[in-house]
Amino acid sequence: MLSVENLSTTYQAPGAKPVLAASNINFSVPTGRLFTLLGPSGCGKTTTLRSIAGLERPSKGVIKAHDTVVYSSAGNIFVAPNHRQFGMVFQSYAIWPHMTVFQNAAFPLQVQKKRLSGKDIRDKVMKVLAAVSLDHVEEREATRLSGGQQQRLALARALVMEPRLLLLDEPLSNLDAKLRDKMRFELKKMQRELGLTTIYVTHDQSEALALSHEIAVMNEGKIVQIGSPRDIYERPANTFVADFIGTTNFVEGIVRGGTDDRLVVDTRIGQLNVNAQPGVSIGANVSLSIRPEDVHLSDTAPAPSSNSLFIGTVRAKVFLGECQDFKIDVNETQLLARAHPSVRTLVGEQIHIAIDPEKCTLLAA
Amino acid sequence: MAVTTPDGSTVHTSLGQGWGRSFDMKWVIIGLCIVVVAWLALIPLGFLIWQSFASTSTAQVPAVFTLENYATAFGTTDSLGLMFNSLKFAFGTAAFALVLGTFFAWVNERTNTPFKSLFFAMSIVPLIIPGILFTVSWIMLASPQIGIFNQIFRDWFGLATPLFNIYSLTGMIWVDGLHYAPIAFLLVTAAFRSMDPSLEESALMSGASVVQVAFKITLKLAWPAILAAFLILFVRGIESFEVPALLGLPVGLRVYTSAIYDAVHSYPSDIGLASAYAMALLLVTSLGIYYQSRLSSQGSRFSTVTGKGFRPRVSDIGRWRYAAAGIFILYCIFVVALPFLVLFWASLQKYYAAPSWAALHNLSFAAYGKVLAYPGFYGVVWNSAKLAIGGATVVMLLTSVICWITIKTKIPGRWVLDMLASLPLVFPGIVLGLSLMIFYLNFDIGIYGTLWIMLMAYVIKFLPYGMRYNSTSMIQIHKELEESAAMSGASWFTIFRRIVLPLLKPGLMAGWIYIIVVSVRELSSSILLYSPGNEVISIMIWEFWQNGQYIELSAFGVMMITALFCFLMVVQTLSKRFGVKDV
Ligand SMILES: Nc1ncnc2c1ncn2[C@@H]1O[C@H](COP(=O)(O)OP(=O)(O)OP(=O)(O)O)[C@@H](O)[C@H]1O
Ligand SMILES: [Mg+2]
Numbered sequence: 001m002l003s004v005e006n007l008s009t010t011y012q013a014p015g016a017k018p019v020l021a022a023s024n025i026n027f028s029v030p031t032g033r034l035f036t037l038l039g040p041s042g043c044g045k046t047t048t049l050r051s052i053a054g055l056e057r058p059s060k061g062v063i064k065a066h067d068t069v070v071y072s073s074a075g076n077i078f079v080a081p082n083h084r085q086f087g088m089v090f091q092s093y094a095i096w097p098h099m100t101v102f103q104n105a106a107f108p109l110q111v112q113k114k115r116l117s118g119k120d121i122r123d124k125v126m127k128v129l130a131a132v133s134l135d136h137v138e139e140r141e142a143t144r145l146s147g148g149q150q151q152r153l154a155l156a157r158a159l160v161m162e163p164r165l166l167l168l169d170e171p172l173s174n175l176d177a178k179l180r181d182k183m184r185f186e187l188k189k190m191q192r193e194l195g196l197t198t199i200y201v202t203h204d205q206s207e208a209l210a211l212s213h214e215i216a217v218m219n220e221g222k223i224v225q226i227g228s229p230r231d232i233y234e235r236p237a238n239t240f241v242a243d244f245i246g247t248t249n250f251v252e253g254i255v256r257g258g259t260d261d262r263l264v265v266d267t268r269i270g271q272l273n274v275n276a277q278p279g280v281s282i283g284a285n286v287s288l289s290i291r292p293e294d295v296h297l298s299d300t301a302p303a304p305s306s307n308s309l310f311i312g313t314v315r316a317k318v319f320l321g322e323c324q325d326f327k328i329d330v331n332e333t334q335l336l337a338r339a340h341p342s343v344r345t346l347v348g349e350q351i352h353i354a355i356d357p358e359k360c361t362l363l364a365a
Numbered sequence: 366m367a368v369t370t371p372d373g374s375t376v377h378t379s380l381g382q383g384w385g386r387s388f389d390m391k392w393v394i395i396g397l398c399i400v401v402v403a404w405l406a407l408i409p410l411g412f413l414i415w416q417s418f419a420s421t422s423t424a425q426v427p428a429v430f431t432l433e434n435y436a437t438a439f440g441t442t443d444s445l446g447l448m449f450n451s452l453k454f455a456f457g458t459a460a461f462a463l464v465l466g467t468f469f470a471w472v473n474e475r476t477n478t479p480f481k482s483l484f485f486a487m488s489i490v491p492l493i494i495p496g497i498l499f500t501v502s503w504i505m506l507a508s509p510q511i512g513i514f515n516q517i518f519r520d521w522f523g524l525a526t527p528l529f530n531i532y533s534l535t536g537m538i539w540v541d542g543l544h545y546a547p548i549a550f551l552l553v554t555a556a557f558r559s560m561d562p563s564l565e566e567s568a569l570m571s572g573a574s575v576v577q578v579a580f581k582i583t584l585k586l587a588w589p590a591i592l593a594a595f596l597i598l599f600v601r602g603i604e605s606f607e608v609p610a611l612l613g614l615p616v617g618l619r620v621y622t623s624a625i626y627d628a629v630h631s632y633p634s635d636i637g638l639a640s641a642y643a644m645a646l647l648l649v650t651s652l653g654i655y656y657q658s659r660l661s662s663q664g665s666r667f668s669t670v671t672g673k674g675f676r677p678r679v680s681d682i683g684r685w686r687y688a689a690a691g692i693f694i695l696y697c698i699f700v701v702a703l704p705f706l707v708l709f710w711a712s713l714q715k716y717y718a719a720p721s722w723a724a725l726h727n728l729s730f731a732a733y734g735k736v737l738a739y740p741g742f743y744g745v746v747w748n749s750a751k752l753a754i755g756g757a758t759v760v761m762l763l764t765s766v767i768c769w770i771t772i773k774t775k776i777p778g779r780w781v782l783d784m785l786a787s788l789p790l791v792f793p794g795i796v797l798g799l800s801l802m803i804f805y806l807n808f809d810i811g812i813y814g815t816l817w818i819m820l821m822a823y824v825i826k827f828l829p830y831g832m833r834y835n836s837t838s839m840i841q842i843h844k845e846l847e848e849s850a851a852m853s854g855a856s857w858f859t860i861f862r863r864i865v866l867p868l869l870k871p872g873l874m875a876g877w878i879y880i881i882v883v884s885v886r887e888l889s890s891s892i893l894l895y896s897p898g899n900e901v902i903s904i905m906i907w908e909f910w911q912n913g914q915y916i917e918l919s920a921f922g923v924m925m926i927t928a929l930f931c932f933l934m935v936v937q938t939l940s941k942r943f944g945v946k947d948v
Binding site for chain 1: 561563564566567568569570571572573574575577578581582585586588678681
């Protein structure tokens with residue numbers, strides 16, 4: 001269990017203007033959960049993570065891990081990073097080039113306060129090396145490992161100390177695409193099995209969606225939304241989140257009317273039905289986010305339903321194997337759509353469009 | 366035009382077209398530079414080797430081939446002791462300087478010790494206080510007879526025997542090690558800065574303490590660089606002349622450099638023996654430089670440089686930071702404050718006396734007046750200025766062409782040129798002086814005994830420095846900058862003068878200033894090459910010392926240090942870009 005309250009971190013280089021890299025960060029992570037900090041480059045994810053690690057000294061706030069306060073500006077408490085017992089995997093892996101694989105993994109046990117016998121250390125290290133399938137290269141020089149192996153060694157080194165918290169800073173970003181998918185899967189499996197409370201930093205939204213129990217999207221040093229992957233994807237709190245989390249169609253409009261649970265919005269592509277939301281009244285300017293995969297296409301007219309129906313003209317289409325991407329003009333507004341390969345309509349022809357009210361996310365304009 | 370690789374050929378044909386008309390000029394200048402460098406680097410060395418196999422010739426007996434010099438230089442117990450002393454002294458100096466320098470580098474780069482901003486300022490101190498003045502000031506501080514420390518302990522604590530004896534191997538190592546520590550500091554700092562910060566941070570996250578991180582990660586990773594720094598310091602130590610001559614010779618503690626000086630200055634002078642000693646010395650320095658360059662080039666396994674620009678966080682070392690700052694302040698006192706103050710004190714006296722209430726009544730500026738009125742004073746200063754500025758200019762221009770050849774062209778064999786220009790790194794000053802002396806005594810072209818031979822010595826000695834400054838900036842000049850000038854129709858000479866030299870300017874200026882400063886304090890080559898009438902500043906200080914004119918020496922020293930300090934300050938403020946650092 002980790003809780004972060006009102007955390008702010010400022011970088012003050014001598015002679016330079018201070019940089020407020022993380023401001024007023026609040027979140028808490030229940031035991032055993034994987035929590036992701038997601039955001040574009042330079043938004044302060046690493047800063048937040050390093051503040052939790054104790055590698056940066058925050059300017060204010062409280063950080064509690066399992067009910068021990070490791071940082072508190074008011075209480076003037078700052079536990080040194082080497083006393084926090086948090087495992088951390090760095091983006092560069094930081095594998096020590098002057099040690100073997102075994103020595104790298106054994107280091108945390110050799111320097112800890114509680115003295116372990118050589119045999120105990122060996123047993124523990126071999127167990128964790130086996131878990132990341134590196135036990136067969138234990139005597140190898142650590143620099144003679146492949147990228148994926150180095151990444152696993154870094155993980156093993158963080159795990160061997162039985163950390164109270166696992167901190168991961170873009171651990172997959174240095175791997176190629178194939179390996180990244182495989183490691184993502186293994187990382188998830190390991191985290192779930194060990195039940196380790198984990199903070200994960202990434203700028204890759206698909207990684208975040210695939211791994212996390214909960215995601216915090218950051219922008220310019222602030223958290224702009226916290227929620228489950230589904231929440232964030234389906235109900236982005238603002239345009240920044242919707243834009244960042246994936247490609248989407250933004251459609252502006254005015255609320256014309258509706259019932260208790262449905263609203264009718266007048267937009268440039270026509271009338272759209274959307275789920276009602278508290279605080280949005282008739283006459284309000286709104287903005288809707290519709291994912292391309294939620295724009296249903298069909299060659300013939302679909303059966304009538306609660307879906308909003310339109311007809312558009314195909315402007316372009318790209319065949320991607322498992323799906324096709326379409327650009328469609330509807331009343332001179334362009335919509336992006338992702339459809340099943342079975343859709344046959346050619347460029348220039350008319351196509352039928354259906355949009356499920358459930359999938360239209362209403363954003364504050 | 367020689368073209369070896371497909372890559373090279375494109376460069377050359379394009380350059381060749383642009384420079385077709387001034388083809389001659391280009392090759393004349395390049396050829397001239399090659400000849401000059403080869404002449405400078407090889408002739409004295411070759412002659413020295415030859416001389417070490419020759420017997421001493423007299424009017425009646427011509428020199429013949431002999432191994433006797435080597436027998437004397439290596440075969441006697443005396444000579445074994447000499448080698449042993451030299452190695453002990455160099456090793457001790459290097460180790461002491463390295464321990465101090467590494468400690469300061471770590472404190473400065475990785476801890477929250479106060480006064481850190483002073484560290485870099487301190488690193489130019491060995492530039493400002495010449496070795497001979499530093500040594501003399503330590504004699505005034507810690508000699509058994511006149512040393513202030515010893516007098517204090519005698520007067521305050523009633524010690525009968527002097528506590529400190531600067532005239533000893535320990536004393537020599539102490540003085541030279543203190544003086545060289547800033548070099549170690551700069552070298553190790555560079556290594557620490559090129560390290561990926563996350564390597565240390567991950568150790569910290571693993572639970573290691575600050576000290577464990579320092580010893581198990583930081584120092585281990587910097588080890589190749591630290592070893593290389595040790596070799597550089599070792600070579601400096603074994604080449605060192607001022608300290609062994611002033612502190613060792615009076616008590617018969619000889620090392621190679623002082624033994625060479627002794628052999629030349631004994632009567633009759635024994636050039637053959639001096640040459641054999643010089644060969645032994647060259648052997649040691651060559652080995653040192655060879656291993657150092659091997660270490661620097663094979664550091665790739667440990668290469669820890671990443672693209673990450675941010676420096677590692679500094680560790681809070683708690684109360685220890687006051688201890689660290691204390692050690693640093695003590696170091697500053699030993700290396701700057703006390704030496705300067707003791708010289709200043711001495712310069713205000715009429716006759717040399719240790720500081721006391723009685724002596725305080727005799728303060729006067731008479732010594733300064735004496736020095737200024739000293740016969741030949743202005744000539745000496747003028748000589749030094751001519752040599753320093755002339756030498757620095759020649760070196761920087763010559764090495765700019767050489768660097769251009771070795772970095773920007775694909776001419777086969779250019780590495781030979783690089784090697785020749787770096788060769789003087791292995792010449793200890795006194796060996797260089799000796800070889801030039803012998804050569805131009807035997808082949809009299811009229812420069813022996815003039816300023817020209819000293820200019821030649823300075824140019825040779827500082828060629829490698831010029832190479833380093835110029836190559837660093839030459840590498841940064843993109844070749845398209847030259848090629849576009851060539852396409853505009855400029856000749857090679859014009860391109861070099863209008864494009865290359867201006868772009869090199871930061872490096873050129875920094876190197877030029879550095880060479881000026883080190884030229885002014887050059888002693889070990891000059892000591893064998895000067896003749897009455899063309900002394901330079903460092904020789905004048907040496908003579909003051911030999912004549913026992915401590916007061917004049919101190920006044921002159923204070924003026925020199927102040928002048929060098931002002932020179933550097935003016936230069937620094939004129940352009941912040943010219944960092945003057947001793948590496
Ligand atoms: N040591 C530092 N000194 C000064 N500014 C810093 C320092 N470290 C980071 N910053 C600045 O703080 C801001 C946040 O940086 P941070 O490293 O937390 O970004 P990030 O979200 O991890 O980005 P990325 O995805 O590129 O790693 C950036 O503007 C960065 O330039
Ligand atoms: Mg980052």
